Amino acid sequence: MLSAAGLEDWQALAESRLWRELREEGQVVATEPADIGAVPDLLAGEAAGVLAHERMPFLSYPYEWPFSMLKDAALLQLELNQRALRAGLALKDATPYNVQWRGSRPVFIDIGSFERLRPGEPWAGYRQFCTLFLYPLMLQAYKGLPFHAALRGSLEGIAPSDARALLAGERFRKGVLSNVVLHARLESRYAGADGREVKRDMRRAGFSTELLAANFRKLEKLVRSLEWKPGETAWTGYGEENTYDEAAAAAKTEFVREAAARRRSRLTWDVGCNDGRYARVAAEFADLVVAFDADHATVDALYGRLRDEGREDILPLVMSVTDPSPDLGWRGRERASLERRGTPELLLCLAVVHHVCITGNVPVREFLDWLRSLDTALVIEFPDRADPMVQRLLGGKREGSNPDYQKPLFEQGLEERFVIDRSAPVSPTRTLYAARPRA
Amino acid sequence: MLSRAVFAYLDPGTGSMLVQLLVGGAAAAGVALKLYWHRLLRLFRIRKAEPEPEPDRER
Numbered sequence: 464m465l466s467a468a469g470l471e472d473w474q475a476l477a478e479s480r481l482w483r484e485l486r487e488e489g490q491v492v493a494t495e496p497a498d499i500g501a502v503p504d505l506l507a508g509e510a511a512g513v514l515a516h517e518r519m520p521f522l523s524y525p526y527e528w529p530f531s532m533l534k535d536a537a538l539l540q541l542e543l544n545q546r547a548l549r550a551g552l553a554l555k556d557a558t559p560y561n562v563q564w565r566g567s568r569p570v571f572i573d574i575g576s577f578e579r580l581r582p583g584e585p586w587a588g589y590r591q592f593c594t595l596f597l598y599p600l601m602l603q604a605y606k607g608l609p610f611h612a613a614l615r616g617s618l619e620g621i622a623p624s625d626a627r628a629l630l631a632g633e634r635f636r637k638g639v640l641s642n643v644v645l646h647a648r649l650e651s652r653y654a655g656a657d658g659r660e661v662k663r664d665m666r667r668a669g670f671s672t673e674l675l676a677a678n679f680r681k682l683e684k685l686v687r688s689l690e691w692k693p694g695e696t697a698w699t700g701y702g703e704e705n706t707y708d709e710a711a712a713a714a715k716t717e718f719v720r721e722a723a724a725r726r727r728s729r730l731t732w733d734v735g736c737n738d739g740r741y742a743r744v745a746a747e748f749a750d751l752v753v754a755f756d757a758d759h760a761t762v763d764a765l766y767g768r769l770r771d772e773g774r775e776d777i778l779p780l781v782m783s784v785t786d787p788s789p790d791l792g793w794r795g796r797e798r799a800s801l802e803r804r805g806t807p808e809l810l811l812c813l814a815v816v817h818h819v820c821i822t823g824n825v826p827v828r829e830f831l832d833w834l835r836s837l838d839t840a841l842v843i844e845f846p847d848r849a850d851p852m853v854q855r856l857l858g859g860k861r862e863g864s865n866p867d868y869q870k871p872l873f874e875q876g877l878e879e880r881f882v883i884d885r886s887a888p889v890s891p892t893r894t895l896y897a898a899r900p901r902a
Numbered sequence: 903m904l905s906r907a908v909f910a911y912l913d914p915g916t917g918s919m920l921v922q923l924l925v926g927g928a929a930a931a932g933v934a935l936k937l938y939w940h941r942l943l944r945l946f947r948i949r950k951a952e953p954e955p956e957p958d959r960e961r
Contacts, residue, residue, distance in 0.1 A: 589925075590918035623917075641924045650917030661916045668937035670923070677926040 464502065464510040465575065472578040473514065481550040489565070490539065492572040493517040514574060520751045520778075521730065522804045525559040525595070526615035527780040527788060529763035530603050530691040532569075533610070535770070536562040537596040539569045541683045544586070548676055553580045557588030558595050560798075566751070566775035567766060583666030586675060590650075593642055594620030597686070601626070601643070604689040605633045609759050611781060618792055623647035638685040693760035711890045715813070715844075716744060718887055722842045722897035723748040723809060725884075732807040732839075734784055735815035739765045739777065745811060746776045753807075757783040784815065785823040802837070810834065812843040813895075814852075820868055821856040827867045828876050835880040840899045845873050850892035870894070 465473055473496075476482050485491040497515035499505070525533055536559050544554055554576045561573035586592075598621040599610030606629065613621055621629070627647040633639050653661070719741050723731070728749040733742040736754035738761070746752045754777055756762050765779045782788065782801065791798040812834070819825050834841060846853050847870040857864060874896075877883065881898035888894050923934040 585919040585922045587915075589922055590915070593918075641921065645924055646918065646921045648917075649921045653917040653920060656916040658915045658919070661919055664937055664940055665919065665923070665933075668940055669933045670937075671933075674922075674926050674930055674933060677930070678922055681925060681927060 464505075465512040465514065467511040469575060469578075470512040473512065473574070475579050476552060476574070476577045479550045479552065481546055481552065485543075485546075485571075489568065490543070490571060491574065492519070492563075492570055494574045516572065516574065519563040519570065519572065520565065521753055522799065523564060523778065523780055524614075524788065524798050525599070526611045527782055528559075529759055529766050529779065529781055530600070530609070531763050531766050531770075532564070532779075533559060533596065534600055534686060534689060536569050537592075537600065537686045538683065539571060540592065540596065541679055541686065543571055544588075545676065545679045545683075547577065548580065548672060548679070551580050552577055553586075554578075555587055557586075557592035560595075564778055566777050567769040567773070567779070568775055580672070582672055583670050584662055585665060585670060586678065589678075590623070590646075591620070592682070593626070593646060594622060597638070597642060597682070598623075598626040598630075600686065600689045601630060601633075601639065603691050605630060605636055605639070607691075607693075611759075615788070615791070618797065623650050637688055642685075691763070693763065708890075711893075714887070715889045715895065716741070718885075718889065718895045718897070719744050719811065719813070719842055720747070722840075722885070725897075726808075726840075728808040730805060730807045731809040731811070733811040733813075735813060735818070736765070736779070736811075737761055737814075739768070739779065741811055741813055742777050745809065746774075749809070750776065752777045754779045755782040755784075757781065784819050785825060806837045807839050810837065810839045810841050812841065814844055814846070814893075816843065816873075817846050817850070817853050817856060817868070821853065821860070821865050827873055831876045831880050835900060838900050840897075841881060842895065842897050843877070844889065844893055844895050845870060846893045853892075 482491075486493065494514050494516040497513045499510060499513045502510070502513055525536070528536070539562060540554075540557055540559075544557075547554055555578055556573065556576045561571060561576060562569050563572050564570065595614070599614055602608050602610050602613065602621070608629075610621075623643065623646045626643045630639055630643050634644055723745045724747075726748075728745075729751070731742075731745045731749040731752045733739075733745060733752055733754045736742045736756050739754055742752045742754040754762075754765065756765075756779075759781055762779050762781045769777055769779060787801040788798075790796065790800045790803070816827070816830060819830055820827050834843070848854075848857075848868060853868075877896060877898060880901055882901050883896055883898045885897045886894055923930045923937065
């Protein structure tokens with residue numbers, strides 16, 4: 464919904480060549496003026512105009528994006544800032560919640576953020592850019608600490624004073640002295656100063672469009688320079704070194720393809736996607752595959768590959784099955800929990816159940832209850848107790864742990880909740896099941 | 903008496919505006935110097951208080 468000033472800003476945008484270019488490139492969400500009468504419960508004079516935009520296929524939030532996705536979203540934000548400046552426009556906000564994804568392509572969705580440029584004014588979105596883009600990226604690039612807990616814990620991001628506490632030891636690394644240390648100091652020193660006066664003083668002193676452009680360029684160089692090198696984790700080498708031989712991997716691929724081909728899916732989830740090989744198979748028969756994995760490095764690497772291929776049908780996200788994204792924000796409604804964003808029609812659960820039930824201590828029946836609650840068709844792999852990986856997970860626990868983790872009990876639990884269409888052994892210790900929900 | 907920390911919570915804007923004078927590198931340094939010159943002059947009442955320009959548009 465637009466105010467009178469907002470409506471004028473929209474018209475300035477819609478008439479610009481920039482808008483045409485951005486739409487053609489697919490960098491902004493398709494937006495059209497809509498009928499104001501169609502909006503319910505509108506107070507008289509509350510809105511001067513209404514815009515409608517296309518829905519994105521599956522919402523995601525920055526605390527679910529691997530490092531490189533947040534970096535690319537930041538670069539999109541800065542690119543839009545620079546191009547808007549050249550078109551006599553500005554963007555009010557700078558938040559990753561204004562970016563959504565078509566697979567591996569970022570799309571800017573907050574058209575209301577565009578406004579006519581007021582010459583001589585500093586960038587109003589700078590602080591937000593720091594708290595929600597720059598500081599999280601610096602935290603992971605300079606300290607090796609993933610930003611996700613911080614962003615999930617605070618929708619406003621990391622405050623300048625908190626960033627200084629975290630990054631003060633890195634003050635000579637690129638971008639820290641001005642954007643973190645001095646920023647925090649000036650923020651506390653000038654708290655309570657009159658913003659309008661300061662703005663007026665800055666304009667009179669000559670703060671100009673050229674300066675804004677220089678700032679954007681410097682920030683872009685800074686963001687481009689931020690790199691995260693995770694090193695080997697337990698999972699990044701998994702694809703090559705896992706417990707399957709070639710024949711078993713081929714059998715697994717065939718099983719997944721056959722199950723996915725049964726019916727075209729609008730949305731498929733691949734839980735525990737690892738290197739994404741089975742997500743790619745499922746994508747042949749789905750509009751969108753959301754590929755989840757709890758390991759940051761794995762998802763980051765997968766995103767890099769998908770981005771280089773330009774794929775829009777697979778969205779990679781960092782997510783733990785045992786601790787998925789909750790409802791956040793005002794009344795728990797600003798940022799939706801995972802399940803409230805749309806449940807899938809097909810779910811791949813390959814080489815996951817032993818991690819959830821043994822390491823994660825979720826009873827097998829409860830895990831099956833959750834799968835049934837999604838009302839989705841299923842491809843699930845069960846490694847039985849003799850499997851080497853299962854043995855390794857049990858090895859760390861007390862004798863006799865997880866007595867419910869047994870193939871007969873698993874099959875019984877599955878049959879109670881699902882109709883098993885097909886089952887096949889993929890190795891001496893692992894079985895695959897294709898199933899659909901029992902009414 | 904409200905402490906500075908409370909103001910930071912209510913209005914985190916002005917410090918963030920000013921630091922942009924530093925982010926831009928050498929180009930900004932010249933502008934920063936000019937800004938402090940203006941403020942210094944006003945502080946010492948060397949320059950008379952300027953008449954109000956048209957008010958900033960309400961966001």
